[in-house]
Amino acid sequence: MRRDVFQAIADPTRREIINMVAQQSMNLNTIAQNFDMSRPAISQHIKILTECGLIIIKQQGRERYCEAQLKQLAEVADWIEPFRKMWEHQFNKLDDLLNQMKTNKTKKHGNKK
Amino acid sequence: MATKNELKVTAEAGKQDLFIVREFDAPRELVFEAFTDPDLLVKWLGPEGMKMTVDYYDARSGGSYRYIHTDEKGNSYAFRGVIHEIAAPERAIQTFEFEGMPEKGHVSMDTAMFEALPNDRTRLTIQSVFRSVADRDGIVKSGMERGLKEGFNKLDELLKA
Numbered sequence: 001m002r003r004d005v006f007q008a009i010a011d012p013t014r015r016e017i018i019n020m021v022a023q024q025s026m027n028l029n030t031i032a033q034n035f036d037m038s039r040p041a042i043s044q045h046i047k048i049l050t051e052c053g054l055i056i057i058k059q060q061g062r063e064r065y066c067e068a069q070l071k072q073l074a075e076v077a078d079w080i081e082p083f084r085k086m087w088e089h090q091f092n093k094l095d096d097l098l099n100q101m102k103t104n105k106t107k108k109h110g111n112k113k
Numbered sequence: 114m115a116t117k118n119e120l121k122v123t124a125e126a127g128k129q130d131l132f133i134v135r136e137f138d139a140p141r142e143l144v145f146e147a148f149t150d151p152d153l154l155v156k157w158l159g160p161e162g163m164k165m166t167v168d169y170y171d172a173r174s175g176g177s178y179r180y181i182h183t184d185e186k187g188n189s190y191a192f193r194g195v196i197h198e199i200a201a202p203e204r205a206i207q208t209f210e211f212e213g214m215p216e217k218g219h220v221s222m223d224t225a226m227f228e229a230l231p232n233d234r235t236r237l238t239i240q241s242v243f244r245s246v247a248d249r250d251g252i253v254k255s256g257m258e259r260g261l262k263e264g265f266n267k268l269d270e271l272l273k274a
Contacts, residue, residue, distance in 0.1 A: 093157035
């Protein structure tokens with residue numbers, strides 16, 4: 001199952017994990033040590049992050065390292081996008097209103113054509 | 114043929130302004146009216162899921178306004194400012210402040226320009242100038258936080274399904 005990226009970053013722990021591994025690759029133990037949470041719980045979060053392609057796991061000797069996928073992250077980290085979406089939502093409503101206004105005007109003044 | 118009017122938002126790194134550009138399939142008198150008449154403004158302004166109410170809105174040069182967005186949980190967010198200039202149908206300039214800021218005085222100035230295009234179309238350009246880069250980025254990121262909350266809502270819906 002391809003997970004929704006937005007769903008993946010909606011969780012504060014997962015956002016924290018992304019922040020950590022975006023700076024440098026880290027092994028699972030090091031990540032887990034930074035959280036007041038069980039190892040399996042952290043593993044589960046990491047699993048979700050790998051499933052949506054935000055991080056990948058690389059085996060290095062006996063250690064498994066988490067590496068951030070910067071290209072995928074850039075897609076999410078486009079910080080203007082939610083702001084743009086908000087305006088898009090408003091302007092779509094404005095489109096509807098303008099259409100309504102146009103119709104009303106035509107009614108009032110008869111068909112202008 | 115109805116093609117979708119693309120919305121462009123530009124916030125260059127290190128600058129303290131942002132631009133919002135969008136075209137509309139309506140003559141500019143109408144777009145201007147929808148922008149400056151509070152009875153019309155409440156019909157479209159505000160983020161998804163928020164209801165807008167106008168406290169006061171004196172849409173003339175030298176006037177002032179205050180409106181409130183309320184979400185479904187009853188949280189309300191108030192905004193106010195003064196109207197510097199209403200030059201129908203081509204320009205409206207006003208200040209804008211979110212009352213919920215922890216510190217007062219973080220005011221931006223918004224200039225909305227309405228340009229008439231062929232075939233009764235209009236191009237709207239809004240320039241918002243903030244006091245600092247941090248102020249601008251803060252406003253843009255508040256959208257980010259909302260986006261993340263919407264992410265949560267989406268997750269809730271997924272879990273319900």
